[in-house]
Amino acid sequence: MDNLIVQKYGGTSVGTLDRIKAVAEKIARLQRSGKSIVVVVSAMAGETDKLLAMAEKLVDKPERREIDLLLSSGERISCALLSLALQALGCPAEAMTGRQIGMRTDDAHTRARIISIDVTKAVKKLKENKVIVVAGFQGINEEGDVTTLGRGGSDTSAVALAVALKAKQCEILTDVDGVFTADPNIVPEARKLDVVSFDEMLEMASLGAKVLQIRCVEFAKKYNMPLLVKSSFDDQSQGTLICEENKDMEQPIVSGVMRDDKQAKITVKGVVDKPGIASEIFSALAKAGLSVDMIIQNISEEGHTDISFTLASGDCDEAIAIMEAIASKIGVQEIISDRKISKISIVGAGMRSHSGVAAKMFKSLSAEKVNILMISTSEIKVSCIIEKKHSKLAVQKLHSVFKLDKKPRKVTQKS
Amino acid sequence: MDNLIVQKYGGTSVGTLDRIKAVAEKIARLQRSGKSIVVVVSAMAGETDKLLAMAEKLVDKPERREIDLLLSSGERISCALLSLALQALGCPAEAMTGRQIGMRTDDAHTRARIISIDVTKAVKKLKENKVIVVAGFQGINEEGDVTTLGRGGSDTSAVALAVALKAKQCEILTDVDGVFTADPNIVPEARKLDVVSFDEMLEMASLGAKVLQIRCVEFAKKYNMPLLVKSSFDDQSQGTLICEENKDMEQPIVSGVMRDDKQAKITVKGVVDKPGIASEIFSALAKAGLSVDMIIQNISEEGHTDISFTLASGDCDEAIAIMEAIASKIGVQEIISDRKISKISIVGAGMRSHSGVAAKMFKSLSAEKVNILMISTSEIKVSCIIEKKHSKLAVQKLHSVFKLDKKPRKVTQKS
Numbered sequence: 001m002d003n004l005i006v007q008k009y010g011g012t013s014v015g016t017l018d019r020i021k022a023v024a025e026k027i028a029r030l031q032r033s034g035k036s037i038v039v040v041v042s043a044m045a046g047e048t049d050k051l052l053a054m055a056e057k058l059v060d061k062p063e064r065r066e067i068d069l070l071l072s073s074g075e076r077i078s079c080a081l082l083s084l085a086l087q088a089l090g091c092p093a094e095a096m097t098g099r100q101i102g103m104r105t106d107d108a109h110t111r112a113r114i115i116s117i118d119v120t121k122a123v124k125k126l127k128e129n130k131v132i133v134v135a136g137f138q139g140i141n142e143e144g145d146v147t148t149l150g151r152g153g154s155d156t157s158a159v160a161l162a163v164a165l166k167a168k169q170c171e172i173l174t175d176v177d178g179v180f181t182a183d184p185n186i187v188p189e190a191r192k193l194d195v196v197s198f199d200e201m202l203e204m205a206s207l208g209a210k211v212l213q214i215r216c217v218e219f220a221k222k223y224n225m226p227l228l229v230k231s232s233f234d235d236q237s238q239g240t241l242i243c244e245e246n247k248d249m250e251q252p253i254v255s256g257v258m259r260d261d262k263q264a265k266i267t268v269k270g271v272v273d274k275p276g277i278a279s280e281i282f283s284a285l286a287k288a289g290l291s292v293d294m295i296i297q298n299i300s301e302e303g304h305t306d307i308s309f310t311l312a313s314g315d316c317d318e319a320i321a322i323m324e325a326i327a328s329k330i331g332v333q334e335i336i337s338d339r340k341i342s343k344i345s346i347v348g349a350g351m352r353s354h355s356g357v358a359a360k361m362f363k364s365l366s367a368e369k370v371n372i373l374m375i376s377t378s379e380i381k382v383s384c385i386i387e388k389k390h391s392k393l394a395v396q397k398l399h400s401v402f403k404l405d406k407k408p409r410k411v412t413q414k415s
Numbered sequence: 416m417d418n419l420i421v422q423k424y425g426g427t428s429v430g431t432l433d434r435i436k437a438v439a440e441k442i443a444r445l446q447r448s449g450k451s452i453v454v455v456v457s458a459m460a461g462e463t464d465k466l467l468a469m470a471e472k473l474v475d476k477p478e479r480r481e482i483d484l485l486l487s488s489g490e491r492i493s494c495a496l497l498s499l500a501l502q503a504l505g506c507p508a509e510a511m512t513g514r515q516i517g518m519r520t521d522d523a524h525t526r527a528r529i530i531s532i533d534v535t536k537a538v539k540k541l542k543e544n545k546v547i548v549v550a551g552f553q554g555i556n557e558e559g560d561v562t563t564l565g566r567g568g569s570d571t572s573a574v575a576l577a578v579a580l581k582a583k584q585c586e587i588l589t590d591v592d593g594v595f596t597a598d599p600n601i602v603p604e605a606r607k608l609d610v611v612s613f614d615e616m617l618e619m620a621s622l623g624a625k626v627l628q629i630r631c632v633e634f635a636k637k638y639n640m641p642l643l644v645k646s647s648f649d650d651q652s653q654g655t656l657i658c659e660e661n662k663d664m665e666q667p668i669v670s671g672v673m674r675d676d677k678q679a680k681i682t683v684k685g686v687v688d689k690p691g692i693a694s695e696i697f698s699a700l701a702k703a704g705l706s707v708d709m710i711i712q713n714i715s716e717e718g719h720t721d722i723s724f725t726l727a728s729g730d731c732d733e734a735i736a737i738m739e740a741i742a743s744k745i746g747v748q749e750i751i752s753d754r755k756i757s758k759i760s761i762v763g764a765g766m767r768s769h770s771g772v773a774a775k776m777f778k779s780l781s782a783e784k785v786n787i788l789m790i791s792t793s794e795i796k797v798s799c800i801i802e803k804k805h806s807k808l809a810v811q812k813l814h815s816v817f818k819l820d821k822k823p824r825k826v827t828q829k830s
Contacts, residue, residue: 017472054496057432059503066502069510070495073488080485081469087481088474095481099514100559144515 008158013232015045024085043074064109075135103139112147152213173232178240181404189405197245208260253350270333342391423573428647430460439500458489479524490550518554527562567628588647593655596819604820612660623675668765685748757806
């Protein structure tokens with residue numbers, strides 16, 4: 001369908017009945033202009049947290065299967081309400097749940113992965129000129145049980161539907177204008193980016209940019225589905241296009257500065273320095289489903305060494321418990337944790353062809369007397385762990401040093 | 416399964432997290448005592464109204480299909496929460512939606528009828544010693560769309576499941592102790608009935624007793640599934656058993672007095688008195704889905720007559736509009752409506768074998784100077800329309816005249 005538009009509206013965009021009406025008017029206008037429209041919705045803002053809080057008051061470690069049934073209700077409600085709001089405007093609309101839209105997933109409850117989408121029904125209804133309103137975030141597994149795709153899963157629902165329906169792009173309507181060079185709350189001069197590559201967006205998402213979830217971007221990259229992130233509150237919003245890198249793209253050396261304050265560092269001291277110890281530690285963490293970010297192993301002294309790693313601060317307690325459990329096995333002397341840290345990162349596809357970017361970052365931080373505790377790099381990013389108290393300053397400094405407030409001239413790629 | 420118990424908990428019984436915990440403890444005890452348990456739940460008290468109010472703020476006449484998707488969320492939430500509360504007590508439990516429990520309905524959205532239940536999955540899970548927690552009120556139609564069974568539909572879900580699973584009876588746990596001879600708020604001496612026949616309960620339900628919905632009782636009668644209505648708040652509650660009439664049953668002449676204040680009377684004056692006119696009126700009302708209760712046609716004067724009928728006060732405006740639309744066709748002079756009326760009824764299986772019951776009722780009302788506007792009778796009930804201002808007094812008087820506060824001796828049935 002050449003005139004197909006797939007849009008996703010986030011929780012704040014459908015957070016109140018008035019917002020739902022406003023979104024319905026937007027969609028009805030598009031429909032009158034001759035578009036075929038599939039709309040994916042999140043739960044009304046706060047709803048998912050409210051449901052989760054109820055579950056947590058009942059049981060410490062809730063069964064994931066039941067949590068999925070519980071949480072999926074939030075999207076069903078917003079989906080039915082938006083459909084009703086469209087009908088009130090005389091716009092033919094039909095609400096569809098994850099199951100009804102044909103969203104099949106594996107059975108990893110609360111973080112299920114999409115296996116397939118059978119869009120037969122959706123295509124039929126689109127041909128009947130109906131706007132399809134889809135409850136995001138959810139699907140069903142082979143057993144027929146409701147599954148959810150994890151936080152921000154509605155973005156992934158939308159991208160997967162756009163791919164299955166062969167849309168030209170997938171629009172993510174949210175409460176911000178697009179992807180920025182830094183968090184405007186920290187850096188008032190932060191600039192909205194017009195275009196970002198999938199790879200950059202992946203790094204940004206994993207480094208603390210909250211506008212899109214990693215899995216959604218991964219999915220979009222895998223199927224080369226361009227994402228247009230824009231504001232649902234401002235009709236003038238041009239947004240940010242996230243797409244495959246190409247030579248015509250505006251390609252600054254650094255596209256953005258990210259901060260992630262929800263990090264913790266654990267240091268395991270006095271570990272016996274012999275082959276297999278690191279494997280012992282990180283296998284135990286992986287088995288518990290904990291994602292470790294950076295790892296440092298000190299130089300060995302007298303057959304012992306220290307190993308430090310970082311992870312999401314929410315996983316810190318569990319990680320410490322796991323370390324304590326294997327402490328005697330690997331000969332640990334002490335386990336130290338530090339939650340007063342931040343990860344500051346710079347991301348830019350242009351780094352591939354420019355050297356000295358990391359050095360410039362370290363020098364700038366050092367000039368501000370910001371101590372760097374750990375470093376990790378990839379082709380298109382540099383991350384540093386610093387003390388949390390310096391994190392705002394560091395972001396502001398790096399934003400200014402790399403001139404992110406100014407629209408860059410096109411950088412010609414070295415070939 | 417000989418040890419099978421099917422229970423249904425109403426909205427107030429699962430109205431708060433504390434109530435849900437209390438219900439879970441009850442069920443866990445039953446489970447430990449070796450019972451196989453299927454629990455059907457309503458939405459948390461107030462939830463359905465809250466969802467409906469949101470829909471009504473968005474659109475005047477909401478699509479029933481979308482309303483079903485919206486409202487069914489309420490039961491899904493309480494069902495997931497109760498299942499989690501059971502798991503917290505170490506009681507293996509699994510939440511199942513209407514679809515998952517195999518509840519197939521026709522596609523009359525918001526008042527769907529159950530077509531079949533495929534209990535294969537339920538039986539399998541019961542054999543795994545799991546408590547099955549079912550979201551009541553909902554099913555799916557052939558198209559796979561969510562349907563709901565109408566207000567109080569969870570009772571019907573429970574009875575249908577009890578029938579499909581061949582349970583010995585179906586327990587309806589609610590916020591009252593059982594079925595009473597009258598509303599205890601009006602008649603403090605009202606007595607709880609130990610046993611009521613299906614037929615009596617059907618009359619009571621249709622005459623204003625709110626404890627059970629008519630459709631649930633119809634269903635139970637059709638499949639001869641005994642219903643035990645009791646309190647979920649009081650473990651000592653013995654409740655009321657609703658079952659097939661039998662000779663051993665306590666069989667008072669009058670079992671209860673009911674009041675229905677939500678009635679309206681419409682009088683169509685000066686209708687041409689010729690064949691087909693009544694049919695014209697009541698076909699038009701039936702076509703709009705309005706249920707008419709009592710009908711009176713006056714004696715004709717000079718070729719004209721008046722026709723009065725009663726219906727639920729909520730349908731009054733629509734009925735008047737329909738009468739106005741056909742007024743010229745049937746030669747109406749005036750349409751008068753009266754909402755200040757009540758229907759007072761006495762019900763009792765013993766009436767079948769005793770004459771003079773209606774006369775006694777009329778005489779008692781007359782002694783209190785209560786004017787009777789309309790009368791309707793069946794084998795086991797007598798209903799009178801009276802002015803609303805007398806309704807409390809009338810109930811109290813009849814309760815006392817028929818000695819409903821006293822447990823009757825067994826009445827031997829004439830044969």
